[in-house]
Amino acid sequence: MNIVMRELFTSKFLTVNATFVRPLPSSYRGVLKEPCGTYGEIGGHGVGLFVAGVQPCLVIDGQAFDWDLHQSRVSWQQQGEKRTLEIIDIRPNGIEFRVNYIVTDVPVNISWPETEEDVDFGLWLSNVINSPERRQVLINNNQSRISKT
Amino acid sequence: MTTTRGQSNQASAPPMSRVEWAIARYNWYSACGLLDDLPQQTTEVANYQRSPDPPPPKPHLKWYPLSKPDDDIAATYQQPVAATQRHRYSQQAANSHRRTFPTRVHTEKVLNDDSSTMSRVDWAIARYNWYRACGLLDDLAPPTAETTRYQRSPEPPPPKPHLKWYPLSKSDDDTATTYQRSVIESPQPPQRRYCQRAEHARALAMLTRYQAAKGAGPGRNFDPAKHPRADAGQPNGGQFIDSNTRVFRTGEGKHFVVSSDDKWRHKPTAGLHIPGLSHEHVEKFLDLVEQGSALREEMSENDRKIAEVEDAIRRHGWNPFGSKAHLKKLKAQLAELERDGVALQREWAKLEAEYKQSGFHEHEVTGYRSGANAEYQQDSTGGKGFKNAVRAYRKSQEEDLRGGQGVEPTYDEMAIISAPADAVAAYRLGAAVLRGGYHVARQGGAYVLRKSLARQAARIAIGKTDDFVHLFWNKWRIPSKVADLRAAYNEEVEGLAEYAKHLLGQGASEHEVALTMQELRRGLGVKYKDATPPDLREYIYKFNEARYEDKLGPTYKWLSEVKELSDAQIIKGASKSLGTKQELGQALLKHFGEEIMPILKKYDMLN
Numbered sequence: 001m002n003i004v005m006r007e008l009f010t011s012k013f014l015t016v017n018a019t020f021v022r023p024l025p026s027s028y029r030g031v032l033k034e035p036c037g038t039y040g041e042i043g044g045h046g047v048g049l050f051v052a053g054v055q056p057c058l059v060i061d062g063q064a065f066d067w068d069l070h071q072s073r074v075s076w077q078q079q080g081e082k083r084t085l086e087i088i089d090i091r092p093n094g095i096e097f098r099v100n101y102i103v104t105d106v107p108v109n110i111s112w113p114e115t116e117e118d119v120d121f122g123l124w125l126s127n128v129i130n131s132p133e134r135r136q137v138l139i140n141n142n143q144s145r146i147s148k149t
Numbered sequence: 150m151t152t153t154r155g156q157s158n159q160a161s162a163p164p165m166s167r168v169e170w171a172i173a174r175y176n177w178y179s180a181c182g183l184l185d186d187l188p189q190q191t192t193e194v195a196n197y198q199r200s201p202d203p204p205p206p207k208p209h210l211k212w213y214p215l216s217k218p219d220d221d222i223a224a225t226y227q228q229p230v231a232a233t234q235r236h237r238y239s240q241q242a243a244n245s246h247r248r249t250f251p252t253r254v255h256t257e258k259v260l261n262d263d264s265s266t267m268s269r270v271d272w273a274i275a276r277y278n279w280y281r282a283c284g285l286l287d288d289l290a291p292p293t294a295e296t297t298r299y300q301r302s303p304e305p306p307p308p309k310p311h312l313k314w315y316p317l318s319k320s321d322d323d324t325a326t327t328y329q330r331s332v333i334e335s336p337q338p339p340q341r342r343y344c345q346r347a348e349h350a351r352a353l354a355m356l357t358r359y360q361a362a363k364g365a366g367p368g369r370n371f372d373p374a375k376h377p378r379a380d381a382g383q384p385n386g387g388q389f390i391d392s393n394t395r396v397f398r399t400g401e402g403k404h405f406v407v408s409s410d411d412k413w414r415h416k417p418t419a420g421l422h423i424p425g426l427s428h429e430h431v432e433k434f435l436d437l438v439e440q441g442s443a444l445r446e447e448m449s450e451n452d453r454k455i456a457e458v459e460d461a462i463r464r465h466g467w468n469p470f471g472s473k474a475h476l477k478k479l480k481a482q483l484a485e486l487e488r489d490g491v492a493l494q495r496e497w498a499k500l501e502a503e504y505k506q507s508g509f510h511e512h513e514v515t516g517y518r519s520g521a522n523a524e525y526q527q528d529s530t531g532g533k534g535f536k537n538a539v540r541a542y543r544k545s546q547e548e549d550l551r552g553g554q555g556v557e558p559t560y561d562e563m564a565i566i567s568a569p570a571d572a573v574a575a576y577r578l579g580a581a582v583l584r585g586g587y588h589v590a591r592q593g594g595a596y597v598l599r600k601s602l603a604r605q606a607a608r609i610a611i612g613k614t615d616d617f618v619h620l621f622w623n624k625w626r627i628p629s630k631v632a633d634l635r636a637a638y639n640e641e642v643e644g645l646a647e648y649a650k651h652l653l654g655q656g657a658s659e660h661e662v663a664l665t666m667q668e669l670r671r672g673l674g675v676k677y678k679d680a681t682p683p684d685l686r687e688y689i690y691k692f693n694e695a696r697y698e699d700k701l702g703p704t705y706k707w708l709s710e711v712k713e714l715s716d717a718q719i720i721k722g723a724s725k726s727l728g729t730k731q732e733l734g735q736a737l738l739k740h741f742g743e744e745i746m747p748i749l750k751k752y753d754m755l756n
Contacts, residue, residue: 009711038711108739111692112702112722113722137714
């Protein structure tokens with residue numbers, strides 16, 4: 001399945017060819033035709049976050065799965081310059097993804113007070129998926145995209 | 150003469166109780182020889198006549214509140230016509246040979262064909278009469294707020310033109326049973342609620358007005374020569390002192406000069422000195438203010454008494470049992486109170502004249518710099534007004550006396566905040582302190598050196614004056630030097646946090662506040678980018694377009710849809726200051742490389 005996603009904080013759109021590790025409910029299908037997520041590169045791996053209907057999903061190197069509050073976990077850690085992103089899904093056909101990476105960019109405060117997550121996609125992903133408010137913003141934005149189309 | 154109940158309430162004739170009205174109706178039918186047509190006396194009337202207390206209004210009666218501003222007395226008694234009643238009415242019309250009844254009644258029309266249908270006021274009067282007749286006036290419950298409000302109004306308002314009155318029966322029948330009216334629901338008065346667009350429109354209108362009057366007010370284009378002071382011609386009087394030297398007069402010929410090489414140097418605030426400032430002067434002012442407060446209280450008390458007596462007279466007019474002697478007494482009381490009011494007004498005018506002659510203006514604020522005095526800090530002089538500032542002054546005097554440091558406080562410890570009256574008249578003291586405290590007034594200056602203190606004043610100023618003070622403040626505060634731009638921008642951005650709190654306190658939703666904050670933030674961006682040198686500005690635009698897809702920086706939509714930020718995060722971010730000028734230079738250097746180096750050097754933006 002091709003999913004159109006936006007590259008992190010840019011206006012570039014990418015089409016990611018992804019395979020769902022387990023079938024999604026039929027209600028989620030048919031809403032993935034429009035750009036519906038954000039994609040970034042971490043340590044040589046392509047990681048994306050998108051919403052199918054009202055369900056946040058993650059895609060890692062072409063493998064997509066729906067994110068579950070109780071059975072999936074996204075965590076981010078930093079030790080010195082080394083940063084670690086860990087994505088685990090404990091369901092059957094689950095995912096265990098761990099990547100170490102280094103960020104060279106620094107946040108700039110020219111017109112907006114940027115933070116680390118503006119230059120670190122892993123941190124942004126972890127913050128968005130683990131925050132109920134931001135998850136809701138993500139879902140609402142997707143809903144408004146669908147209603148516009 | 151045609152008389153209806155609705156009209157009788159509005160005309161001079163006193164309203165009738167239900168019983169009186171039932172009797173009048175009986176007499177009317179009897180005189181017309183139409184007793185057969187007279188409806189049966191309702192159970193309620195019968196109960197009413199028998200029971201010690203009048204029965205409460207029927208639950209099916211819809212009472213419309215009097216308090217609605219567009220309502221009228223006639224709208225207060227309406228009875229929806231029940232289906233059975235309509236049927237009976239139709240039957241009567243069909244079977245009657247002597248009278249012609251309407252063949253149909255619209256359901257949306259209401260009919261008042263029952264003597265038990267009384268207006269609230271009618272009912273209150275009937276109740277009053279009943280208790281009075283029973284000698285139980287002490288047991289009578291006090292009038293409700295609505296009744297009181299009705300009685301206080303000078304006259305019941307006339308029916309609205311959109312209310313139509315329809316005769317139900319023959320034209321010779323003018324009893325109260327014969328009118329019905331269609332009631333069109335009055336639209337609810339518009340509720341004032343937070344509206345982002347209206348908020349912006351208001352602010353914009355105010356800014357426009359300000360700009361129109363800019364020639365006469367403070368700001369970049371202020372011309373001191375056009376605004377001579379009353380003390381022109383005196384030593385150090387009538388002129389604006391240059392930005393590096395300040396002269397404070399202590400009265401009695403002394404003055405205190407702060408020269409350009411002292412600690413105030415970095416604050417290019419000019420000060421208007423107040424001629425003749427002395428302790429006696431301040432004491433006199435304080436006395437005047439206190440006298441004025443006491444007089445004000447006395448005047449409002451008198452006004453309240455007058456209102457009470459007028460109210461009593463009005464009630465007396467409605468009371469058929471009221472005595473003339475009592476009325477006469479009330480009128481005499483009213484005349485006396487009015488005479489007192491006139492005397493108080495005279496006294497006030499006298500005091501006001503004295504106040505004006507005292508040399509202080511209401512726009513002058515005196516306080517202590519750096520929060521030297523706890524009272525000043527607590528009261529935040531600007532917000533509370535001159536009175537508290539003067540109190541602080543006096544308190545400091547006492548402390549000085551106790552400490553044995555002399556009679557007068559040193560003027561080094563005191564700040565005199567003064568702003569041109571025509572400039573701040575509309576915005577009161579809070580705005581003056583806000584402006585003077587936070588930044589620099591090029592004319593008529595002020596200084597409250599501690600930022601925290603100024604913020605406190607700003608907060609109060611926003612609360613005390615309109616929201617646009619905030620915007621005004623921004624408008625005034627464009628510094629002329631590029632070196633100050635970034636710092637000033639950051640200060641203003643930080644100030645948005647106060648405004649956001651204010652809006653949230655007013656009941657605005659997070660979403661609305663986030664939108665407003667982001668718009669204001671972008672507005673600040675426009676203001677400061679306009680003041681930025683064009684060569685540097687172009688690079689900032691390029692950076693913003695590349696990073697945020699908008700040359701002025703991120704929009705609300707971008708932040709929400711791309712960064713997936715919540716409203717709370719947007720509010721927080723919009724009021725968070727950015728890096729220093731040097732940090733900005735570093736960021737631009739990293740993004741654009743060597744090509745921007747000459748510009749960064751030119752504006753000293755490299756470490």
